[in-house]
Amino acid sequence: MSSGIWKKKIASFVPIKLRKELRSDLKFIENLSNELLFETSIGLFENKWRPKIQEFIDYFLNEWANSQFRYWYRGAIQPGFSHTNIGIEAFNSSIKRKYTDWEKLEFEEFVTVLKDLISDHSEKAIQTPLSSAYSVVEEVWIKAAQMLNDPCKILNERIIYWAKLNGKKKRTNVTNEMIKKYQTVLRARSFNALKSSLSLWKVELGDSILTTKCDCPRYFLIGYCKHILVALIKTRRLSVPRIYSQTQILQKNSRRGRKRKAGAPLSRES
Numbered sequence: 001m002s003s004g005i006w007k008k009k010i011a012s013f014v015p016i017k018l019r020k021e022l023r024s025d026l027k028f029i030e031n032l033s034n035e036l037l038f039e040t041s042i043g044l045f046e047n048k049w050r051p052k053i054q055e056f057i058d059y060f061l062n063e064w065a066n067s068q069f070r071y072w073y074r075g076a077i078q079p080g081f082s083h084t085n086i087g088i089e090a091f092n093s094s095i096k097r098k099y100t101d102w103e104k105l106e107f108e109e110f111v112t113v114l115k116d117l118i119s120d121h122s123e124k125a126i127q128t129p130l131s132s133a134y135s136v137v138e139e140v141w142i143k144a145a146q147m148l149n150d151p152c153k154i155l156n157e158r159i160i161y162w163a164k165l166n167g168k169k170k171r172t173n174v175t176n177e178m179i180k181k182y183q184t185v186l187r188a189r190s191f192n193a194l195k196s197s198l199s200l201w202k203v204e205l206g207d208s209i210l211t212t213k214c215d216c217p218r219y220f221l222i223g224y225c226k227h228i229l230v231a232l233i234k235t236r237r238l239s240v241p242r243i244y245s246q247t248q249i250l251q252k253n254s255r256r257g258r259k260r261k262a263g264a265p266l267s268r269e270s
């Protein structure tokens, strides 16, 4: 959401040669997983950029760090709840399509439409009660299967780290030094040091997919991620549905066909 809003300000306040790095830093902040990290990173971000782009920093801190609109980073919203209004927009357009045919209605007509809408949606809600099962989309299963053998570090069966890919094709090993830097990230002295300390994804295992957490953006967006699936598989809390096992995926990719929308549902107990 943020990049669009900042685009104009960056264009008017920030010299071209600095824009790429600034955008990358803002993207990094947007993906942060908790309030403490956000606070810390904002302070270091200011130190880093104020000498170069004072006007932008004033604008940014006022509007996006010290105001009621500061909750734009991933960790500010409960995992699985959307950060955009795409859902609402789609809902609005479905109302226009299905119920009002893009006509402006008189008040009485509107009330009738509203009644229809509520009754339709209530019926739908009864037919598909809020999940006691969890649907994992196919794309995430496939990504999980692809990283199943990537190096990782399992600490005490409850915590698993992976090195971030950061554009690289192969994932590197997780070293003790990386873990130490990750764990002491709040002591970083500069924004760039903070950025490089967060070189890992960390999964905290619960007993099921519903209680397992990750600090990657995907988790905050949809409530689970490939790291979580692989962590559950590696600790034998979950097994890969047969259709997504390695060989099946390889076969599937060599065939052309329609994509399946959602994966096999996992029960709460799995």
Ligand SMILES: [Zn+2]
Residues within 6 Å of the ligand: 201, 214, 215, 216, 217, 218, 219, 224, 225, 226, 227, 228
């Ligand atoms: Zn993740």
